[in-house]
Every structure is written in C-alpha cells, then in structure tokens.
Amino acid sequence: MSKSEICEHLIALGADFHRRGWALGTSGNFSVVIERAPLRLAITASSVDKSCMTSDHILEVDGRGRMLNGASGKPSAETLLHIAVVQATGASAVLHTHSVWSTILSDYHRGQGGFHIQGYEMLKGLEGVSTHEHEEWLPILENSQDIEALAGEAEALLKEQSNLHGFLIRRHGLYTWGQSLAEAKRHVEILEFLLESVGRRRMMEPIA
Amino acid sequence: MSKSEICEHLIALGADFHRRGWALGTSGNFSVVIERAPLRLAITASSVDKSCMTSDHILEVDGRGRMLNGASGKPSAETLLHIAVVQATGASAVLHTHSVWSTILSDYHRGQGGFHIQGYEMLKGLEGVSTHEHEEWLPILENSQDIEALAGEAEALLKEQSNLHGFLIRRHGLYTWGQSLAEAKRHVEILEFLLESVGRRRMMEPIA
C-alpha cells in the first residue's frame, strides 16, 4: 500500500472503531509497516480523536520510534509496543483497541495471567486456525506507564509464545496484528466479538 | 430477482448485518436461489468482509456446491449447509448470522438440544405464525468442521421437523431462511431479537 492508501484505510478504520466504542476519547492506536528493513512504520499520532482523523494524523517513525520526514505532531505514546509486535511477529499491521469488554475481562482474569477461548466457531477467523476446537490463549500483561518496559515484556511474550493472535493489557485493552491491515482488522473484530461473547456467557453462568 | 439485483440486495444486507455485529470478521454467509431445477445458487464467497462486499463476492454454485460460470473465488465453506436448507425446506434464500446472543444461547442450552420460544408477539413475524402463543422450537446442532456431515444432519432435522424457522449451531450462530430474501431477512431480525430478549430475560430471572 502507498502512504496515501494507508492513510485512507486508517482514517476509515478509526471512524468505524470509534463508532463501535472501541476507540473512544483518544484511545486506540494503529500502525502499518511501510518498509521492513530498515523499519519504517506509519502510525497514528498521539491524542487524536479517531472519529475525524486526517492524513496529518498518520506519522512515520523508524524502528526506534523516532519521527521521520520532519513531519509535525507526536507519534502515539505506545509506538514502542507497535514496534515490538512488528519485530517479534513479523506483522505488517498492528491495531490496538480499547473496548469495554477487553477492559473488564483483562481485569477479571488478572489473577491467571490470561485466559483460554475455546470451542467458538469465530476462532476460525484468526489466521491459521482451522477448527473451533482450537484453544486460543489470550495473555494479560499488567499495565504500566513505562512503555519501554511494557514493550520489552510484550516482545519477550511474543517470542516465547509464537502461536498468539493478540494480548490484553490489564484495564487497557487489546493488541492484535496481521500480515496485512485487512487481516489485523479482521482479528480485531474476531477478538472483540469473542471477548463480548465470553463476558456475556460468564454473566449467565450462575443461572445454568 | 436478476443476478445484479441479488448482488445489490446481499451487499446492502451484509453491510447492515456487519454494522449490527451479526456478521463480524468474515462470519456470516448468505445465499439466494437463482434457479431451482437444476439448482443454481448465488452465495457469498468464503472469507469475505461483509461490510464492503462487491458483486465479485457473490458466486454461483450448482446443487453440489461446485462453482459455475468460471468465476474466480471460493464459495462459502458452508455452501453445503445452504444447499441442504434449500432442498429440505424449498426456501428461496438462506441467511446465516453469527451474533453474540445466538452464540451464547446455543451454548447455554446445549444439554437440551434446543429450546422453546413462546409467548412473544414478535414470533408472529415468522412466516405462518399467527399468534404469540405459538411455541417455536429452536434446535441446536453440535458444531463440526465436517460440513458434509453437518449438512446431512441439518437436512435430516429439517425433513423431520417441517415446522422450523431456523436452527442454531452450537457457539456458531443462526441459520434461517425464507420464500424470498426479504422473508429470510425478516426471520433473521425476528430471531435475533428473540434471542436477545430470551437471553436478557434469563439474566433477570434470579432477581424476580
């Protein structure tokens, strides 16, 4: 994708996720790899309202999160997390959403360091998964304002467990990625659907 | 309906169902009978994002699910289920949605093989139902990746119980159909409404 196509897609995706309540306030941030070696990443600027982004809000950074091309603005505070995901997984696009369900489930299961999602047909929307019997592990990282440390933890996690499709940060939402922006967007929809399903299912449990 | 009208309607329906969260990721698939003997079916392609389909994503298959007219793409993995429904019920359109409520209720009631919905005025939106006192049985099939076997089960079920308007596949969503695409769409809305009502009603129960 050209830079202008990346902008066009991220602007539309931001408006859609904002409408669904997955990127309210200035939450959520999105990135797409422009070039892999040396790494150049298009990433949403810090503190942007996702309902009305323009191409000025999509910045370009290098593999250490430094701004390229003299553009103005400040890249997302979570840029290093995006770079960690790209480097550990080889992903071409990284999406971070911040929904109510990811927020509360990442809190509910904090004690177990994550939780399994199994037996749902929707799992097959995750790349490489071919049966609902698949057991997806969704790890939870403790939240921190030390993004460098958090990025290090994420990178270590992703290198250790190469079969993940996403992870949660406690009370902070979901990170997922893909070999293309379309695949990453699909993973957001799949995982947000599964989180809502798991959450609502749990609320019915005691009545069974 | 002509092929281009079918495309136009399925594209609009896909966008609407996607917006409502009934066809996220690449879930959901939709078909319309073009000709009955020999059977020719327009069906959504496999792994398509329902929010932005084009007519290239509506393929034509025969009564055994084989592609017709040399079109490119791959028909929905669940094509045989659509054909089974068409053949067992005589329906002209088959719609499969994958909502949160159908997913969790098909799990909640797995032990009983289905559940009754009774006493709701909304039931009258199902073809041939003229009173809220109607007792609708919504069977649940166990999910499987062997679509041929699953299609066989669905066909046997529908031939045995000719009064059904839909069925669930466990943790996989809803199948419904109609004598026209408009009737099938109405059945989706009716059944999704009833599933949400039954699910939320159940969550209030212990407080009564």
Next chain:
Amino acid sequence: MSKSEICEHLIALGADFHRRGWALGTSGNFSVVIERAPLRLAITASSVDKSCMTSDHILEVDGRGRMLNGASGKPSAETLLHIAVVQATGASAVLHTHSVWSTILSDYHRGQGGFHIQGYEMLKGLEGVSTHEHEEWLPILENSQDIEALAGEAEALLKEQSNLHGFLIRRHGLYTWGQSLAEAKRHVEILEFLLESVGRRRMMEPIA
C-alpha cells in the same frame, strides 16, 4: 402537517427506530391524525419493513379502521389500538415500538399489572411532568390476538387513568402518544430510555 409531510416524517422515524432495534422485523406501527371529526388517520401498513418505507406504506383509515381513498395495501393489524388511543386521549400521533427492554420488563412485572417509574430526571421529558419526583405508572395489558378486545381494554384503561403517558402490552412492547408527532417521538425516546435504565438497574440490585 400535510399528508406528504406526515409520510416524510414517518419514513425517517421508521428508519431511526429500526436502526436502534425498536422496530425490527415488521414490528412497530405508527399513526398520525389527519382530521379529527370525522376521524382520519395516517397509519403504517401491515407487515412493512420499517427500515425502508415509502409513502405507499402510509395508508389512510377512518375511525373504524377502514381504508379510505381506495389505496392498496392493508393497514396495521393494530389499527384499532391506535384509534382507541386517539379517542381516549385526544392524541395527534400514536407510536408503538417493540424493543427488547419493553418486551422483557412487560413480562417481568406481569404479576403486578404494571410498575412505577419514579425519581428519574428523564421523566420530565413526558408532557406535563415538571419534576423527577413524579411517579409514572406504566400499566401492562395482557397480550391478545383479539385486537378489538385489546383496543377496548386500552380505551377503558386510558379513560380511567387520564394521567398515563404510555402502556405496555406483555411481551409485545410499548404504546405511547403525543399532541404532535414530535411529542410522541420524544415520549418513545424517554420511555425506552427509562425502560433500559430500570432494567439494567434491576440487574445490579443484588450486588448492592
């Protein structure tokens, strides 16, 4: 309002209510008084998809529910209920919505014949209510397919209790009305908001 303005407003209102899930399938029906003596009512046709009405779906009936002006189509099956409301209250517009929350609360409270809503600021959106301390009684009628009988019950209820702003039919939704279509639409929004608030509040109760 002229007939064409009535059509324009009801078409927009139908699309909005359908989008919100208050008039799915072919549920919901809406009417506006054209002339009061002798009564002429514009009312939505039976079995119409509210997301895509045209002016052909707005029919004209007299005070006994008979079609006027030789238009084709069939007026809403619940026409007599609309007429009963108009005659008992003097309303200029009657709106019937069919949401999940009105459906389940009308079932939950069936034993008490209705329930009070009190202490909510939103009550002030109901015509003539000037304080949140107002106690609104929302009666529940048992559902029936004998619309003539149901209309009789509604009329008796409304004549007996002249301070009502709406009533529920069990597992069938809400009727409300107003001195104008705008007032009736406001009453729908107010009462649907209150129903959702009351319903969700009740689900938090045992945790308090």
Next chain:
Amino acid sequence: MSKSEICEHLIALGADFHRRGWALGTSGNFSVVIERAPLRLAITASSVDKSCMTSDHILEVDGRGRMLNGASGKPSAETLLHIAVVQATGASAVLHTHSVWSTILSDYHRGQGGFHIQGYEMLKGLEGVSTHEHEEWLPILENSQDIEALAGEAEALLKEQSNLHGFLIRRHGLYTWGQSLAEAKRHVEILEFLLESVGRRRMMEPIA
C-alpha cells in the same frame, strides 16, 4: 471559535450523542464560552431534540443566564449549572449528557456521595492525568428542580475540589467540561466509557 463554528460543532456533537443514546428525548445540554469578561455563553435551547438541531437552537446568555441579542427561544433550564461550572473551573465548554450508565451508577452509589474510578488506562484521557494509577473521584449531587440551589452546590463542590473532571447528578446524568469544546467532548467519551466499564464490571463481580 466564531459563533457559527460553535453552532456547527454543537449540532454535530448533538447528533452524535443522540445516536449513542447519551442525549435522548430532549435530555442533554451543551455550552461554549464566547467571551469571558463579561461572560457570554452559547448554550443549547431548552427542550430541543438533539438529533436535529439548527443554529436557531444555540442561544446566547450572559453570566446570570439572561438571553442576549434579542434571540427567540428559551435557554436550557440548566443554564445556571453551566455558568457555575464555567465560573468555578475556568472551563471554556461544558457538556451534560444523560446516559443509561450515568443514570444508574449515580443511583447505585448515592449512599457514598460518589465513587472512585482507579486503575483504568482510559483515565489518561482526562486532562492532566498521566497514569492509570490516578484515582478519580466522581461526586454525586442529589437531584433537585431548584436549579439555583443545585448550581450553588455544584459551584461549592468545584471550588472545594479543584481536581475533579466531572460530577454526576443522581439519576440525572453527567456534567463534564474542558478548556476547549474538543477537550470537553473527549471527557464525555472517557467518562461515559469508564461508567459503562465500571457498571458492567460490577455485574460480573459475584461470579469471580
């Protein structure tokens, strides 16, 4: 911002909040400071449907809530509350929304006079907050139809606790503000998100 820009922004914001269910009926009211000394405020008119405002619905008032410039219409009944917030906090914009979650949580916690929100990353969207560990106190004022008294209470509260970003009025919704309309809108989204998260999290508690 010019008066016409203020109108344009408030009209768009009203339509968005109405769509989300945060300003149904005629609930919600919004204001922007035009000039600070002497105070001139643009504020939404009383009893307006927020889904379809025009610039006629944005009125101008002075620091005592009196209409300026001979415009017709009646300013929001809660004008004095807006003025109290502007004067106590120095805010440039004040937004009052009326969602289901703010309504029920302001009731649920009435006994404690408010509640803390802590540990959520989303808190960082509140101006001046730089860590999820921040403890935000959301006070609850008892509702009253004596707006002058309520405005006095709000002003006293805001002067006493200068670190607040919003407050609730019991069963009446949320007030928040900002140094700009964009900041105030962001605060609405942040606080409404947090209220929904806190509310749903609480409903999962007993299952843990």
